[in-house]
Amino acid sequence: MIWDLPEISKDELDTLVGRFSCDPLAAAVLLRRGINRPENLRYFFDDDLKSLHNPFLFTDMVDTVDRILLAKDEGERVLVFGDRDVDGITATTLMVSRLEEMGLEVYWQIPLGDEHYGLTEEAVRQFAEKDGTLIITVDCGITSVKEVDTAQALGIDTIIIDHHEPQDILPEAVAIIDPKLDDSGYPFTGLCGASLVGKVLWALRFAQTDLYRQRFTLLNVRPGNESIIFEALKIENLVEIERLVETLVPGLVRPEDTRLVSFLKEEVIFLYDEKPQVRLLRQVFGNDTQIGVTDMAPEIAKVYPSLSGMSLLRMLQGSKLAKFAQRPPLEVEAFHQLITTFVLSKYPQLLKQMTEDLDLMSLGIVSDMMPMVDENRILVKHGLQVLESTPRPGLRELLSANKLLGKPISAMDVGWKVGPVINSTGRMGKPDLAVKLLLAKDSDGGEIGILLKEVLSLNETRKNLGSQAWDRVYPKAHESKKHFQGRFLLVRDDSVHRGITGILAGRLSREFNAPAAVVAFLGDRAVGSIRSARGFSATGFLSHFEDLFENWGGHKAAGGFSLPSHRYDEFSSRISRVLDLVPLDEDEEEKILIDLKVPAQRMDPSLEELELSLQPQGQEFGRVVYMATGALIEDIQFMGKGQEHVKLTLGLGNHKWPAIMWNSADRVKRDIHLRSKVDIVFNLERNFWGTNKTLQLHVLDIRGT
Numbered sequence: 001m002i003w004d005l006p007e008i009s010k011d012e013l014d015t016l017v018g019r020f021s022c023d024p025l026a027a028a029v030l031l032r033r034g035i036n037r038p039e040n041l042r043y044f045f046d047d048d049l050k051s052l053h054n055p056f057l058f059t060d061m062v063d064t065v066d067r068i069l070l071a072k073d074e075g076e077r078v079l080v081f082g083d084r085d086v087d088g089i090t091a092t093t094l095m096v097s098r099l100e101e102m103g104l105e106v107y108w109q110i111p112l113g114d115e116h117y118g119l120t121e122e123a124v125r126q127f128a129e130k131d132g133t134l135i136i137t138v139d140c141g142i143t144s145v146k147e148v149d150t151a152q153a154l155g156i157d158t159i160i161i162d163h164h165e166p167q168d169i170l171p172e173a174v175a176i177i178d179p180k181l182d183d184s185g186y187p188f189t190g191l192c193g194a195s196l197v198g199k200v201l202w203a204l205r206f207a208q209t210d211l212y213r214q215r216f217t218l219l220n221v222r223p224g225n226e227s228i229i230f231e232a233l234k235i236e237n238l239v240e241i242e243r244l245v246e247t248l249v250p251g252l253v254r255p256e257d258t259r260l261v262s263f264l265k266e267e268v269i270f271l272y273d274e275k276p277q278v279r280l281l282r283q284v285f286g287n288d289t290q291i292g293v294t295d296m297a298p299e300i301a302k303v304y305p306s307l308s309g310m311s312l313l314r315m316l317q318g319s320k321l322a323k324f325a326q327r328p329p330l331e332v333e334a335f336h337q338l339i340t341t342f343v344l345s346k347y348p349q350l351l352k353q354m355t356e357d358l359d360l361m362s363l364g365i366v367s368d369m370m371p372m373v374d375e376n377r378i379l380v381k382h383g384l385q386v387l388e389s390t391p392r393p394g395l396r397e398l399l400s401a402n403k404l405l406g407k408p409i410s411a412m413d414v415g416w417k418v419g420p421v422i423n424s425t426g427r428m429g430k431p432d433l434a435v436k437l438l439l440a441k442d443s444d445g446g447e448i449g450i451l452l453k454e455v456l457s458l459n460e461t462r463k464n465l466g467s468q469a470w471d472r473v474y475p476k477a478h479e480s481k482k483h484f485q486g487r488f489l490l491v492r493d494d495s496v497h498r499g500i501t502g503i504l505a506g507r508l509s510r511e512f513n514a515p516a517a518v519v520a521f522l523g524d525r526a527v528g529s530i531r532s533a534r535g536f537s538a539t540g541f542l543s544h545f546e547d548l549f550e551n552w553g554g555h556k557a558a559g560g561f562s563l564p565s566h567r568y569d570e571f572s573s574r575i576s577r578v579l580d581l582v583p584l585d586e587d588e589e590e591k592i593l594i595d596l597k598v599p600a601q602r603m604d605p606s607l608e609e610l611e612l613s614l615q616p617q618g619q620e621f622g623r624v625v626y627m628a629t630g631a632l633i634e635d636i637q638f639m640g641k642g643q644e645h646v647k648l649t650l651g652l653g654n655h656k657w658p659a660i661m662w663n664s665a666d667r668v669k670r671d672i673h674l675r676s677k678v679d680i681v682f683n684l685e686r687n688f689w690g691t692n693k694t695l696q697l698h699v700l701d702i703r704g705t
Helices: 010-020 024-032 038-045 061-074 086-101 121-129 145-153 193-206 259-264 274-285 297-303 312-316 331-346 349-367 375-388 393-401 411-427 431-439 447-483 498-512 538-545 565-579 607-613
Strands: 002-004 077-081 105-109 134-138 157-161 175-177 215-223 228-236 239-248 269-271 293-295 489-492 516-522 525-531 551-554 558-564 591-593 626-639 645-652 655-661 677-689 692-704
Touching (some): 010 024, 024 038, 024 607, 038 375, 061 134, 061 157, 061 175, 061 193, 077 086, 077 121, 086 105, 086 193, 086 431, 134 193, 145 157, 175 193, 193 349, 193 375, 215 259, 215 331, 228 259, 228 274, 269 274, 274 293, 349 375, 349 411, 375 411, 393 431, 393 447, 411 431, 411 447, 411 498, 447 498, 489 498, 498 516, 498 525, 525 565, 538 558, 538 565, 607 677, 626 655, 655 677
Parallel strands (some): 002 591, 077 105, 134 157, 157 175, 269 293
Antiparallel strands (some): 516 525, 551 558, 626 677, 645 655
16 A cells, blocks of 8 residues: 655645644645645635525526425425435425425426336326426436437426536526536536535525525726726626626716726615715716715615724735635725625524524535535535434434434444435335434324334345345356456346445445446346446446446446346446546555644644534535554454454554554464554544544555654
8 A cells, every 4th residue: 555645845734734723733734735826715615605606696597586485385295206316315305395485386296116217208197197297306317318308309398407417408497506517607516416406495495585586786987097996896686697897087087988987887786885975976977977886884884883894905904805816806896895795784584494404404415425515525524513403304314323423423434324224225215214204393193103113124234235245246256357357347136126236336336446337127128227436437438338328427437327138238248448548546555645644743623623613514525634653553352243343542642542454364463563653644633432432543555754
């Protein structure tokens, strides 16, 4: 195993620490991961919900909102169609519960048993028989061209809310909310289905305010060198839609000969601190000109008294806007940020109600392995806190069954304990049980208890099936690895349950450090899952087989597909040729990228503060990997049913640390010796036992000194 501790620039480290007043060790971790641009660093040092991207940045958001509001006003019947995984289940739950609260008549559906992924023509026709007129797909739909055409022919409109990769032809929907569309307008592609639903719901709430669809212009006028500088932003739904920066020398150029007059004509204009700016305006337009502007400073001062008398320029100094901008921001941009904050304070329900949705949004983000960067960090950080005290009775009981109530919940807890239980319902063909559990209210009939028991039972079945199937697919994977020269694994097993192909593919990809696909057969149809490794793009690979597949999709890290059984051999035979077209890191020896070499004096419980400051961790920002040298092995014990795991006590710094090494019993007496000194690479984690909490080291590798 290769240990790699990349070099970082001391000057760059000092600059980052000075600019953001952060722990030098945290700064070192970020720099080693290539996170050094201010706009990216923002999401590691700013967790304010007001810093989230505005949902109306989506090009189709207004159309989405207007169509849903029309359905409400007209008393239409709406179908929410989701997916069977955690993201689809949470997205469906969130959309259904909130639309019902708005008073809409809502039906919902997700694929059951061995039904195809995504919207089906049968589902569309069944909904038409109920006189339905609007379908909203969540976590699916971006490839449902034929199904949306069928809906359109039957007089049903469709809104697609999806985050999967679009194909060349898009469905003819009323609106599409997918950040991966080239023209989506949204600055972040890493949202999942549940978080996209949360964005739509925020926009629906904003539409209840008197600012929805209202356009106004923010204007800032300031003196330059013998000139006057105009900065103007046109704003709609709090989103900038156009800007103008114009410099005029009074008396040199007529204002009507510039872009300024046409830009401001017939606009509602807001200023901040009217008097000095009106004086400058009169220098340009003349003393007799009537200038219709509204000064927002008095209204803002009522909400934020500390800002009274403070200029925009002064507000910029030391502000988040200046700190996290790649270029020096304009004063009018500070005005825009101030107006946004003011509006969110004026309508507190916008953030309050979105916060209540964050438990399900964070479940979707973590379980669907979305990148833990950009605004996902804010959503998950707050979402995990909401999850600890979620008001949803069914979810609370599920957390209790997993012994998570009353404890801080981490992204790892969601990924390893909560998500898999919910996911098991989809894998076993009964995802509707999870939706019903999450939607359930307190009832005397014991509905929640019955649903929870069924969900937990499905999870046990899923685990048992996985254990049995692993023994069958593992030797086949060895043969496949030889066939594809270590670059790919393809395993077909006709007895594998369709619902666990993804679990098996993921485990194989980790075990063999190679991309892996596992295929199950359902009569005349083959259904498979693929998981990535070594930089391999799952969707890039699958795109080469579009002519064979009935259905396919996913992300770079994971994907799914189905094809007629009689075409499986053709699929298998073409893989070798396609592999040459899909990049793969050829370095097969596992490499550990080390984030931080911890000085002996920092190896104490305060290290957890550093760990917590870098939470949440997940996809694209994984767990912090530490390195420490000169640890003394003071005790060795064996753990597990087969005594395959090792528990160590390590003397490190001035403390004794409990440490765990999984599946490493064979290393004892080979390179793990009592009383020997070693260097270690590890993660830091909390271990809960009853009401006790202890820090322990999860040792990833060990070397004698």
